[in-house]
Amino acid sequence: MPLLHRERIGPAPFIAIDHAGRGELILLLHGIGGNKRNWIDNLEVFAEHFHVAAWDARGWGESDDYDGPLTFADMSADLCRVIDFLGHTRAHLVGLSMGGRVAMHFADNYPERVRSLVLCDTTQGPKGWTEERRLDFIRSRQEPLLNGLTPADIANDVARSLVSPNASAEALAKLVDSLGRLHKDSYLKAIETNVSDAVLADLTKIAAPTLVMVGEDDQLTPPDEAEEIARLIPTARLSILKGAGHLINIEAPDVFNRQVLEFLLETSRGV
Template sequence: MYKFLDGCPRISYSIVGKGLPLIFLHGIGGNSLNWQDQQKYFSKNFTTIAWNARGYSLSEDYTGPLKFSDFSKDLLRLIDSLNIKKAHFVGLSMGARILMDFYSNNKIRIASLTLCDCYYSFKNFLNPKERKKYIEIRQKPLLEGKSLTDLAPEIIKSLVSPNCSESVRKKIYESLSKIRKESYLKTIKEATNYDVTHQLSSFTVPVQLIYGEDDKLTPPSLGLEIKNKINGSKLSIIKDAGHLPNIEQPKKFNDVLEEFLSQYKNCAEYYGKT
């Protein structure tokens, strides 16, 4: 069931289940539907919430450039509106980067973090000139008139494992076809230049890292780097999955997440409830 958070911009989100809050954040090519398998499974024991970030799906567009702090402010508005004091958060790729930013000013609102198939900085392996070229290569086809639907077949190849099923490929295609070009272009630029390297060592909340074994965009070796930077964090590798393990291997993904959440479930809470 979709609900809407009024404000600027208006944010849409899917909310299913009853219990302590568990919030899912999609990646740059996704939307709330990417978390259907997780909402269906975890709604038995949690109030599951999957948002559409600003500029995505049923959420409103926005004017001007994008900053990751904008996403964080939207997320804070959302949990405040739902009377959530502390939530469990799960973010994939861009969604995980949003949570890294959210942590910097909202640590006390986080019961646990699950960060999936993400990176923390391009600056460690691309200089400013290379980052500019990286952005231009990804923006050029769209600026020349192509749509995400046109580019979807090649994008999907880069996202999935070699043995990915056709049904999963179809889900990803449908997700990509719903992206608004302008939002995508702005997000690519901000995501490439955003850097949270200095923050990771300060994380003190429980952190679970999940990576697809066949992820070509953010390989498991990157997950190991992050694990070494976040004291006490755990790293799990999902076999037969690429950049989207929650979609390619939902059962394996859910098993890892369930085991992690079982240790910290009651750390989440609502205001006014004990």
């Protein structure tokens, strides 16, 4: 693997990234329960052909915490900082779950900075939810933490709810570790943010080449949501990975890496 570099990008809140390789830039964007460590097996493969960076979003991993609410606008602005710091004008965005929502928001607001999109196990948001359902969702997810539990206390149960029944012990262990590293306050903010913005982007206006991916056993953002995203984005193609749940890059890394790399190389060549 090309040499891995670690950076912290200011001004505050500082954003932590790991990056390696040369060529066009790929940014790997984790989900609400993740961090940049989730992508190490993917980053190694992609860095043989591209300049690849995995970030910790503000309030996750080795990035700074921050005052005020979490907003997708702030995270998109942070992405601009990362792209500029790494000396690029555009990037391929690979986003999982919340990271996919960040990528869609970014593509709608900064289309000139997007080379392509890979949207994994993600959703447009809680369209059609009543206010009662939204508040009930927030309460049910936040309550254990507000009652004194830590992210590590709930990590095992949450992890098992996200992966396929076919997930390996190694994949489950990686997810449990990831959830246990969450910043409690930022996670509480993220739970609310992720069901507060029903529509983040007009997908029909996205012109960048797009690959939409989902695990066939994903219960959190199931295949029918991926199918709708793929229908709305004019350039999109859809891939459903058999035997995988919500964390396809960890549960099925070989298939994930092969399909994403093929798509990115094809896009890079302008095919």
